[in-house]
Amino acid sequence: MKHIVIGCDHAALDLKNAVRAHLEARGFAVTDVGTYTSDSCHYPEIAHRLCGKITDGTCELGILICGTGIGMSMAANKHKGIRAACCSDTYSAKLTREHNDANVLCFGARVVGEGLALDLVDIFLDTKFSEGPRHKQRIDLLAAIENGTIDAQ
Numbered sequence: 001m002k003h004i005v006i007g008c009d010h011a012a013l014d015l016k017n018a019v020r021a022h023l024e025a026r027g028f029a030v031t032d033v034g035t036y037t038s039d040s041c042h043y044p045e046i047a048h049r050l051c052g053k054i055t056d057g058t059c060e061l062g063i064l065i066c067g068t069g070i071g072m073s074m075a076a077n078k079h080k081g082i083r084a085a086c087c088s089d090t091y092s093a094k095l096t097r098e099h100n101d102a103n104v105l106c107f108g109a110r111v112v113g114e115g116l117a118l119d120l121v122d123i124f125l126d127t128k129f130s131e132g133p134r135h136k137q138r139i140d141l142l143a144a145i146e147n148g149t150i151d152a153q
């Protein structure tokens with residue numbers, strides 16, 4: 001069973017708690033990196049904490065929620081080895097696992113309702129990367145950009 005890490009800022013506390021309860025009801029091991037109160041906080045700090053749990057191998061996949069999902073995805077994508085996708089439709093949540101091998105799902109508590117959010121989570125967690133060279137070579141190119149080893153032509 002996958003170990004999932006979740007995090008949010010103050011704009012998404014209630015939705016993060018709903019997602020956490022949903023994941024636990026499904027039997028996932030869940031690490032919650034906060035925030036834990038409605039006090040204003042900084043989404044890059046939460047994203048940084050969450051990404052550390054993935055890059056150190058503690059957790060396989062992550063879910064980050066802020067007001068729009070955009071700030072969280074920007075912050076998460078600054079981390080080596082993190083492929084974060086901000087999704088507000090189920091097709092994108094599925095395809096970002098199949099094609100991009102996304103390891104962090106982001107969405108906005110001010111954008112999606114709880115029902116859609118839980119569908120996004122389920123689809124993201126239940127979809128596997130499409131193994132094989134077609135998508136792998138593109139993931140490798142993303143890593144090359146990150147590592148500065150890509151040919152600029």
Ligand code: RB5
Nearest residue numbers: 011066067068070071072
């Ligand atoms: C907080 O007000 C808001 O800026 C944050 O939750 C997020 O939407 C940023 O992208």
